[in-house]
Amino acid sequence: MTRTAFHYRNGVLHAEDVPLDRLAEKAGTPCWVYSSATLEARYRAFAGAFAGLDALVCYSLKANSNQAVIATLGRLGAGVDVVSAGEMQRALAAGIPASKIVFAGIGKTEDEMVQALDAGILQFNVESEPELRLLSRVATKRRKTAPVSLRVNPDVDARTHAKIATGKKENKFGIDIAQAPAVAKLATTLPGIALQGLAVHIGSQVTDVDPYHAAFARIGDLARELNSGGHRLTRLDFGGGLGVVYDRASNSGAPPALDSYAGAVRGALARLPNGGRGTEIVLAPGRWLVAEAGILLTRVVYMKSGTAKRFAIVDAAMNDLIRPTLYEAHHPMRPVTEPASPGTEIVDVVGPVCETGDFLALDRPLPPLRDGDLLAIEVAGAYGAVMSSSYNARPLAPELLVRGDTWAVVRPRQTVESLIGLDRLPPWIKPARPKGRNRAPTKKVSRQRNNKHRRRKG
Ligand code: PLP
Numbered sequence: 091m092t093r094t095a096f097h098y099r100n101g102v103l104h105a106e107d108v109p110l111d112r113l114a115e116k117a118g119t120p121c122w123v124y125s126s127a128t129l130e131a132r133y134r135a136f137a138g139a140f141a142g143l144d145a146l147v148c149y150s151l152k153a154n155s156n157q158a159v160i161a162t163l164g165r166l167g168a169g170v171d172v173v174s175a176g177e178m179q180r181a182l183a184a185g186i187p188a189s190k191i192v193f194a195g196i197g198k199t200e201d202e203m204v205q206a207l208d209a210g211i212l213q214f215n216v217e218s219e220p221e222l223r224l225l226s227r228v229a230t231k232r233r234k235t236a237p238v239s240l241r242v243n244p245d246v247d248a249r250t251h252a253k254i255a256t257g258k259k260e261n262k263f264g265i266d267i268a269q270a271p272a273v274a275k276l277a278t279t280l281p282g283i284a285l286q287g288l289a290v291h292i293g294s295q296v297t298d299v300d301p302y303h304a305a306f307a308r309i310g311d312l313a314r315e316l317n318s319g320g321h322r323l324t325r326l327d328f329g330g331g332l333g334v335v336y337d338r339a340s341n342s343g344a345p346p347a348l349d350s351y352a353g354a355v356r357g358a359l360a361r362l363p364n365g366g367r368g369t370e371i372v373l374a375p376g377r378w379l380v381a382e383a384g385i386l387l388t389r390v391v392y393m394k395s396g397t398a399k400r401f402a403i404v405d406a407a408m409n410d411l412i413r414p415t416l417y418e419a420h421h422p423m424r425p426v427t428e429p430a431s432p433g434t435e436i437v438d439v440v441g442p443v444c445e446t447g448d449f450l451a452l453d454r455p456l457p458p459l460r461d462g463d464l465l466a467i468e469v470a471g472a473y474g475a476v477m478s479s480s481y482n483a484r485p486l487a488p489e490l491l492v493r494g495d496t497w498a499v500v501r502p503r504q505t506v507e508s509l510i511g512l513d514r515l516p517p518w519i520k521p522a523r524p525k526g527r528n529r530a531p532t533k534k535v536s537r538q539r540n541n542k543h544r545r546r547k548g
Pocket of ligand 1: 291
């Protein structure tokens with residue numbers, strides 16, 4: 091991981107060995123471009139940080155659920171963390187064995203529980219007492235036993251964006267740590283439930299290691315307390331959330347190094363009898379594995395100057411990448427043609443969607459751009475394509491995966507026809523006729539047509 095997969099070569103930004111201008115020409119813009127080498131390097135580095143432990147890295151596929159991305163990580167041994175039956179189906183379709191699937195999420199429905207029980211997943215992360223009771227009923231009815239970890243809310247501030255902080259007791263996630271012992275006791279009395287462990291996830295884009303130390307220590311202590319009270323918890327799921335560097339220029343909000351993060355996990359294990367030997371651990375990173383592996387490639391449609399601002403109007407928009415407007419997120423960006431000089435101008439990079447909130451960057455110093463230039467919006471592999479919508483009837487952009495000097499379309503561009511085709515007219519609205527034939531015939535004309543038709547048949 092010494093050199094990013096996206097780098098200038100001969101004056102052109104490349105994804106691994108493929109020039110991005112060629113991809114833009116072949117696949118059109120906007121499009122997502124992912125690097126296999128980065129995906130693989132990130133997975134190996136992450137898994138390597140937990141060497142010596144009985145650890146399963148379960149990629150949190152909400153970050154990027156493209157089949158090719160899941161399969162790339164799955165081939166290296168990754169399991170997955172899913173939050174819906176749809177994600178579980180995506181994982182199974184990409185070849186992840188059920189025995190490596192963790193089902194998290196606060197609102198699992200009965201139907202989703204049935205699907206996951208039938209698939210035989212590794213673990214349900216249960217987030218409330220009513221969920222536990224429903225899972226018990228569903229499992230019993232199907233004569234199955236549900237392997238369960240209780241997701242505990244440790245009441246720790248992850249110091250991240252409010253919309254992605256999950257570890258405070260005001261947040262909807264997990265079982266309040268004060269209530270966890272009672273729910274654990276209940277779990278042992280309910281039929282169809284096998285309580286195996288505890289889980290925790292304090293938030294996403296976490297850039298400070300202290301909240302991890304605090305949360306993991308609480309989970310370690312709780313596991314020790316429960317086990318000394320007669321439980322047999324053998325698995326701890328430490329969730330995900332490790333942040334990445336978005337603002338390369340200032341390097342502000344740099345996340346802890348992997349070793350430091352892994353140190354918080356090892357610290358929690360050290361609080362268990364035997365130093366945690368015999369405890370299986372699950373890690374559920376999403377963003378850390380895939381963010382750096384992807385870019386959103388876009389083309390400048392117009393450069394526009396007002397009296398207050400200069401705008402780069404590009405063909406990607408908030409419907410493609412919603413993070414800047416939803417989370418005030420900063421994404422680094424570079425022109426595909428390497429700038430000849432270091433000069434910059436301050437621009438708002440905006441899309442064509444009819445919302446003032448449709449921007450990809452505000453007041454950003456960028457090398458001078460011209461109409462038609464290509465721009466790579468970087469660190470966009472996580473929570474990018476998965477959060478896209480077709481707002482303004484903009485079809486979903488294609489996804490491409492690069493491997494060395496080859497590449498493949500791993501999701502084609504959606505067509506407007508397929509978007510329209512999702513809709514249905516109610517029976518009281520007649521379908522529109524193709525152009526030129528959209529005038530309803532008069533009664534006289536239609537009578538004549540009918541008679542002609544009858545005559546022909548007769
Ligand atoms: N695990 C759970 C339960 C989550 O909700 C999330 C995301 O919010 C993750 C793992 C992955 O988080 P991240 O992509 O920040 O690593």
